[in-house]
Amino acid sequence: MTYMTQTLTEPRAGLAARLKLALAIFALLAVVPPLAHAMGEPFMIIIATRMMVFAIAALSLDLILGHGAMVSFGHAAYLGFGSYAVAILSRAGISDLVLQMVAAVLASALFALVTGAISLRTRGVYFIMITLAFGQMAYFFFVSFSALGGDDGVALAARSTVLGLPLLQGETGLFYVTLGLLIAAFAGLYLLTRSRFGRVLTGTRESALRMQAIGFRPLPYQLTAYVISAAICGVAGVLLANQAVYVSPAYMSWHRSGEMIVMLVLGGVGSLTGAMTGALVTVALEEGLARFSEHWRLGFGLILVLVALLSPGGLSGLLRKFNLLRDDK
Amino acid sequence: MTDALLQVRNLRKTYGALKVTNDVSLDVHEGEIHAIIGPNGAGKTTLISQLSGQLRPDSGTVIYTGQDITALDMAARVRMGLARSFQLTTLLPSFTVLENVAVAVQAREGSSFRFFRPASTERALNDQAMECLNDVGLSGTASRLAGALSHGEKRQLELAIALATRPRLLLLDEPLAGTGHEEAAQLVDLFGRLKSRVTMMLIEHDMNAVFALADRVSVLVYGEIAACGTPDAVRNDAKVRAAYLGEEEVA
Amino acid sequence: MFNLFLLQLLNGAQFGILLFLVAAGLTLVFGIMDFINLAHGVLYMVGGYVMAMMMGTTGNFWLSLTLVLPVMLVLGLALEVLVFRRLYDRSHLDQVLATFGLILVLSELVKILWGSAPLSVPMPEALSGSIALAGPMRYPVYRIAVIGVGLAVALALWFVIARTRVGMLLRAGAANRAMVSALGTDINRLFMLVFAAGAMLAGFAGAIVSPILSVDPGMGDSILILTFVVIVIGGVGSVKGAFFAALLVGIVDTLGRMFGPILLKALMDPAAAAQAGRTIAPMLVYILMAAVLFWRPTGLFGRSVAR
Numbered sequence: 001m002t003y004m005t006q007t008l009t010e011p012r013a014g015l016a017a018r019l020k021l022a023l024a025i026f027a028l029l030a031v032v033p034p035l036a037h038a039m040g041e042p043f044m045i046i047i048a049t050r051m052m053v054f055a056i057a058a059l060s061l062d063l064i065l066g067h068g069a070m071v072s073f074g075h076a077a078y079l080g081f082g083s084y085a086v087a088i089l090s091r092a093g094i095s096d097l098v099l100q101m102v103a104a105v106l107a108s109a110l111f112a113l114v115t116g117a118i119s120l121r122t123r124g125v126y127f128i129m130i131t132l133a134f135g136q137m138a139y140f141f142f143v144s145f146s147a148l149g150g151d152d153g154v155a156l157a158a159r160s161t162v163l164g165l166p167l168l169q170g171e172t173g174l175f176y177v178t179l180g181l182l183i184a185a186f187a188g189l190y191l192l193t194r195s196r197f198g199r200v201l202t203g204t205r206e207s208a209l210r211m212q213a214i215g216f217r218p219l220p221y222q223l224t225a226y227v228i229s230a231a232i233c234g235v236a237g238v239l240l241a242n243q244a245v246y247v248s249p250a251y252m253s254w255h256r257s258g259e260m261i262v263m264l265v266l267g268g269v270g271s272l273t274g275a276m277t278g279a280l281v282t283v284a285l286e287e288g289l290a291r292f293s294e295h296w297r298l299g300f301g302l303i304l305v306l307v308a309l310l311s312p313g314g315l316s317g318l319l320r321k322f323n324l325l326r327d328d329k
Numbered sequence: 330m331t332d333a334l335l336q337v338r339n340l341r342k343t344y345g346a347l348k349v350t351n352d353v354s355l356d357v358h359e360g361e362i363h364a365i366i367g368p369n370g371a372g373k374t375t376l377i378s379q380l381s382g383q384l385r386p387d388s389g390t391v392i393y394t395g396q397d398i399t400a401l402d403m404a405a406r407v408r409m410g411l412a413r414s415f416q417l418t419t420l421l422p423s424f425t426v427l428e429n430v431a432v433a434v435q436a437r438e439g440s441s442f443r444f445f446r447p448a449s450t451e452r453a454l455n456d457q458a459m460e461c462l463n464d465v466g467l468s469g470t471a472s473r474l475a476g477a478l479s480h481g482e483k484r485q486l487e488l489a490i491a492l493a494t495r496p497r498l499l500l501l502d503e504p505l506a507g508t509g510h511e512e513a514a515q516l517v518d519l520f521g522r523l524k525s526r527v528t529m530m531l532i533e534h535d536m537n538a539v540f541a542l543a544d545r546v547s548v549l550v551y552g553e554i555a556a557c558g559t560p561d562a563v564r565n566d567a568k569v570r571a572a573y574l575g576e577e578e579v580a
Numbered sequence: 581m582f583n584l585f586l587l588q589l590l591n592g593a594q595f596g597i598l599l600f601l602v603a604a605g606l607t608l609v610f611g612i613m614d615f616i617n618l619a620h621g622v623l624y625m626v627g628g629y630v631m632a633m634m635m636g637t638t639g640n641f642w643l644s645l646t647l648v649l650p651v652m653l654v655l656g657l658a659l660e661v662l663v664f665r666r667l668y669d670r671s672h673l674d675q676v677l678a679t680f681g682l683i684l685v686l687s688e689l690v691k692i693l694w695g696s697a698p699l700s701v702p703m704p705e706a707l708s709g710s711i712a713l714a715g716p717m718r719y720p721v722y723r724i725a726v727i728g729v730g731l732a733v734a735l736a737l738w739f740v741i742a743r744t745r746v747g748m749l750l751r752a753g754a755a756n757r758a759m760v761s762a763l764g765t766d767i768n769r770l771f772m773l774v775f776a777a778g779a780m781l782a783g784f785a786g787a788i789v790s791p792i793l794s795v796d797p798g799m800g801d802s803i804l805i806l807t808f809v810v811i812v813i814g815g816v817g818s819v820k821g822a823f824f825a826a827l828l829v830g831i832v833d834t835l836g837r838m839f840g841p842i843l844l845k846a847l848m849d850p851a852a853a854a855q856a857g858r859t860i861a862p863m864l865v866y867i868l869m870a871a872v873l874f875w876r877p878t879g880l881f882g883r884s885v886a887r
Contacts, residue, residue: 065673071672071673071676115870118870118873118874121873121874121877122873122877122878123877124672125610125614125616125672125812125816126812126816126873126877126878126879128616128672129808129809129811129812129869130812130869130870130873132805132808133808133809133812133866133869133870134866134870136805136863136866137863137866137867137870140859140862140863140866141859141863143862144855144858144859144862145859146855146858191444191445191446191447192444192445194447194448194449195443195444195445195446195447195448196435196440196441196442196443196444196446196448196451197441197442197443197444198444198448199428199432199435199441199448200432200435200441202421202423202424203421203424203432206420206421206422206423206424207419207420207421209383209415209419210419210420210421210490211432212383212402212403212404212407213381213383213403213407213412213413213415213419213490213491214407214412214432214433214436214490214493214494215404215407215408215433215436215437215494216404216436216441217402217404221441224442254805255801258618258676258680259680261673261676261677261680262676262677262680262681264673265673265674265676265677266677269673295688295691295692297684297685297687297688298684298685298688298689298692300681300684301680301681301682301683301684301685301686301688302681302685303681304677304678304680304681304684305663305677305678305681305682305685307677308667308670308674308675308677308678308681309663309666309667309678312670312671312674
């Protein structure tokens with residue numbers, strides 16, 4: 001899958017700068033709730049929570065798409081599995097967040113294991129399309145799931161509890177739990193991509209032939225990454241359901257999957273900081289534009305087209321252009 | 330006499346009507362440098378690809394250390410010590426030079442299903458990788474990105490990676506192609522030194538290098554072995570001169 | 581029962597033909613330019629809206645249908661020159677970004693211009709009747725006309741691809757992209773032509789379907805994904821593959837929705853069968869696609885990847 005290397009080559013020296021940027025973003029996020037309260041704009045907390053939920057999802061996608069060159073067009077399915085894990089378990093009387101997350105992770109991982117094993121037989125455009133097909137399957141499954149509202153989705157009775165505590169009932173509580181998980185996801189993936197495993201994964205992205213010629217079979221590594229990525233995205237789904245107190249198949253439509261790719265490309269593929277930033281900016285942009293006009297999609301679409309035409313490499317490409325992320329040689 | 334390290338028997342591969350490999354049988358003995366020469370389009374790279382497991386032959390067998398490996402894939406063969414270098418440089422461009430080699434060491438040193446410890450801090454991997462870089466004379470560029478190397482340096486790196494797999498038999502596909510005069514001389518020197526550790530099969534157009542290095546030479550013409558023997562015998566073979574060497578300046 | 585089957589078979593074929601009209605251009609774009617175009621479904625939608633608008637002004641079905649073609653051709657050319665052309669050499673991801681953006685832009689423009697409510701286009705007088713099938717069953721003439729027109733387009737495309745110089749380039753391009761790139765300057769004109777023709781066919785499909793279905797902003801989305809399924813099952817770059825896959829998908833989808841629950845009822849109790857049928861029917865084509873790719877990772881008529 002060499003077709004991606006053009007945007008993927010990540011200059012080494014930019015790494016430290018990216019990590020600093022990520023830490024700065026975390027610090028900035030941490031002060032959002034007090035700031036929002038002080039400004040008398042509590043809805044900012046809700047929007048920031050949404051931004052972070054999608055940032056976790058985008059981070060998970062970057063593991064396979066950015067580091068593994070597996071362009072999945074069905075990743076929103078795992079947002080759905082996570083969300084429905086909350087809906088189904090809470091209806092069965094299990095409202096504990098930890099248990100719901102375990103269920104979401106298991107369901108997502110299992111679906112990814114089966115569909116990933118089949119999808120990874122294909123390459124390039126075919127891989128993109130088969131992951132899309134599996135995403136659609138999951139989507140239609142929940143659309144026809146009339147016990148849970150089918151097409152319309154279903155409202156949750158309440159947010160999940162954490163070990164019996166109503167930690168998520170307030171927006172601030174949910175915000176900090178989400179931030180904590182975002183940092184955990186970032187840190188985990190940061191280590192993962194630099195580990196032996198991550199090295200094999202990125203090596204396969206660069207040249208599968210080279211990796212085979214030194215004795216690796218790419219498939220087990222790619223499939224493992226695919227499963228890990230799905231599991232993390234499932235966690236994001238759990239948070240999404242809690243944030244909206246509502247679950248719907250719309251979370252897993254192909255539009256969402258496309259949007260997740262858009263977040264990554266906007267931020268810069270193959271860089272965790274880029275993926276996270278891309279998601280934060282995308283959601284903020286959507287929410288911001290939606291406040292201006294009901295036709296905000298027109299403006300948002302134009303921005304996407306212009307970024308694609310003018311700035312290969314997304315935001316980090318742009319920053320590099322202006323020398324804000326220096327890459328020494 | 331003991332069995333050869335690599336025994337190729339009746340190997341055939343066709344693309345449509347074109348017989349790229351036509352009933353090729355040959356032996357590579359432990360400790361020798363066996364050169365394959367032949368005009369462009371004779372099927373040399375296709376032959377190496379079948380020996381390395383990248384390409385499946387239509388029929389025939391490949392026996393390595395007494396085992397039939399015809400059905401094994403490239404990764405399995407590499408793990409048995411049968412490695413190759415590529416004619417078209419195949420590197421990991423966004424990895425550093427050291428990492429390109431270290432990942433090859435990693436392939437044979439313990440599991441790669443390790444998820445948290447940074448691989449770049451593993452001394453065992455880096456030390457062995459450095460040794461391989463020293464061997465090919467690239468230790469000064471260890472921290473540069475592989476994609477930023479000069480063409481000649483890439484050829485050297487290609488070789489260092491192959492060495493890092495600890496090969497018993499190394500298939501070299503035109504290792505000197507595109508190298509400068511000095512680099513080529515260095516590499517020829519290196520192959521001479523490696524000879525005591527590694528058996529080599531060498532595809533090369535540089536006849537000076539071939540006749541300086543090879544213990545035996547096989548001549549491949551239109552997918553068939555036209556001659557096989559010592560460099561002197563091959564050089565003086567009338568059939569070979571007519572088919573191939575006649576076109577070139579013979580040293 | 582047999583009549584119902586025949587009726588649904590015809591509906592499936594008619595749906596398949598529509599899918600083919602949309603897929604024919606897109607499979608070439610995928611195959612020859614290696615270009616991921618998500619915005620192709622939107623062109624189908626725009627075709628429907630242009631048709632509705634033309635009907636509003638001229639009141640004449642045939643004139644409107646004829647006018648849709650040049651409008652879509654020009655739109656296709658404009659998009660090629662303004663956007664697509666600049667992205668051929670870029671990664672698939674940049675193409676996804678740009679064409680995803682285009683979907684948003686064009687859908688929103690349509691909503692601004694015509695509103696979100698579905699529009700309907702009246703059927704032409706001459707084709708509004710129905711003809712007798714076996715027994716008491718009748719079938720609408722218009723749908724038969726759609727099938728006929730689709731087959732005619734398929735035949736014309738076959739002629740172009742099998743018999744003309746452009747077709748030779750297209751076939752060469754689908755088999756080996758590097759070969760076409762080696763042909764030099766001709767290639768830019770070929771790409772433009774493929775894009776514009778693809779846009780025209782997709783718009784034409786949107787226009788002829790408008791009297792059967794209503795025209796609404798979401799119509800492009802649903803057909804786009806099914807078009808992908810068709811292209812992938814048929815093999816990227818193969819118009820012949822797209823034709824057979826389109827019929828297959830159209831028929832499987834239509835029959836599955838109709839007969840899936842009926843067949844399941846023979847196996848389980850009615851309520852469960854109804855639920856299971858509703859669940860499985862829309863998933864059927866995706867299961868079909870996954871199955872095809874499992875056994876033939878490059879589709880039915882796709883070139884196999886050298887190993």
